[in-house]
Amino acid sequence: NAGVTQTPKFQVLKTGQSMTLQCAQDMNHNSMYWYRQDPGMGLRLIYYSASEGTTDKGEVPNGYNVSRLNKREFSLRLESAAPSQTSVYFCASSGSSGVYNEQFFGPGTRLTVL
Amino acid sequence: GENVEQHPSTLSVQEGDSAVIKCTYSDSASNYFPWYKQELGKGPQLIIDIRSNVGEKKDQRIAVTLNKTAKHFSLHITETQPEDSAVYFCAAPPESTGFQKLVFGTGTRLLVSP
Numbered sequence: 001n002a003g004v005t006q007t008p009k010f011q012v013l014k015t016g017q018s019m020t021l022q023c024a025q026d027m028n029h030n031s032m033y034w035y036r037q038d039p040g041m042g043l044r045l046i047y048y049s050a051s052e053g054t055t056d057k058g059e060v061p062n063g064y065n066v067s068r069l070n071k072r073e074f075s076l077r078l079e080s081a082a083p084s085q086t087s088v089y090f091c092a093s094s095g096s097s098g099v100y101n102e103q104f105f106g107p108g109t110r111l112t113v114l
Numbered sequence: 115g116e117n118v119e120q121h122p123s124t125l126s127v128q129e130g131d132s133a134v135i136k137c138t139y140s141d142s143a144s145n146y147f148p149w150y151k152q153e154l155g156k157g158p159q160l161i162i163d164i165r166s167n168v169g170e171k172k173d174q175r176i177a178v179t180l181n182k183t184a185k186h187f188s189l190h191i192t193e194t195q196p197e198d199s200a201v202y203f204c205a206a207p208p209e210s211t212g213f214q215k216l217v218f219g220t221g222t223r224l225l226v227s228p
Contacts, residue, residue, distance in 0.1 A: 004157070031214065040123070042203060042220040043158070050214060058215065090157050102148070103216065105157030 001026050004106035006091050012112045013081045021076040021109050023091030031094045032074035033103065034058075034066060036087040043090065049074055081113045116141040116208035120219025127194050128227055135202055135222045138186040143209035147180060147187045148216070152201045161202075162189070194226045 007022045025032065034046040035058075045058030047066040055066050063085060065077045074093075078085060089109045094101040117140040127133050139147075145166040150158035164171045164178045164187065171178050175194075180187040191198055201221045207213040 033215075040220060042120075043218040045215055045217075048215055059217075092157075102160045102163070105150075105159065107155075107157050 003027065004091055004093055004104050006089075006106040006109050008109060009107065010110050012114065013078075014114050015082060017081050018077070018079050019081065019111075020078075021089055021091075021111075022073070023075065023106060024073045025091075025093040025104070026072065027093060027095075027104065028071070029093035029095055029104075030071070031101070032068065033092040033094075034064075034074070034076045035090045035092065036060065036085075037090060037108075038087050046076065046089075081111075083113045085111065086113045087111060115210055116144065116206055116217040118204060118206050118217050118219045120204050120222060122222060123220065124223045124225070126225045126227065129194060129196060131194055133191045133194055133198070133224055133226075135189045135204070135224070136186060137188070137204035137206075137219050138184075139206040139217075140185065141206065141208045141210075142182075142185060144206040145213065146207055147178065148205050149176075149178060149189050150203045150205065150218075152203065152221075154200075158203055191224075194224075196226050196228055199224055199226045 004025045030051045032049045035043040044060050048056045049068040052071045067075045091106045092103040094103045120137045148163035151161045152158040177190045204219040205216040
């Protein structure tokens with residue numbers, strides 16, 4: 001099993017450009033998450049999907065959109081990138097039931113917006 | 115909502131010493147407390163967790179203690195080794211999210227010197 005995969009690993013954008021970060025998991029998990037990680041601020045939740053077809057805002061959703069394409073894939077889109085969105089983005093997934101579910105993280109996408 | 119505070123932000127120890135990282139949380143209903151380790155260039159990985167009905171849990175050189183009355187929990191690493199060098203995050207799930215999301219602390223960078 002590959003676990004959680006993310007593409008691309010690195011990306012440089014100019015202000016105003018758009019892009020989509022891709023995430024896929026092969027663990028048959030229902031829940032998927034997008035986080036951003038900034039120095040000194042830990043991991044902050046951008047969006048969450050409890051199951052295919054459902055999404056919910058997290059702590060910092062402004063400037064982002066998400067799509068839960070199917071059970072495996074959860075994409076994050078920046079419609080008009082801003083320098084404040086320079087960050088490392090992590091996708092994660094967790095099991096389908098109960099409240100004590102370990103989250104499995106992907107390797108991250110390092111995004112720079114100039 | 116849930117607020118998770120983590121201290122210290124950096125911790126330097128000599129190989130063989132013990133390391134302790136502390137977290138406090140605000141939502142008294144939180145019932146699950148995981149610790150994640152993030153190595154350089156990788157996504158976080160769960161290393162140990164504790165549920166609210168247990169006061170302490172050990173796994174070889176690592177242990178977690180929980181004080182629900184005081185709303186704090188700690189990670190203890192004994193006989194530290196250079197490979198323990200990483201960033202460690204604590205987390206807690208708010209009741210307002212149905213315990214489905216995690217709020218992370220801001221992280222502790224642990225450096226173990228040979």
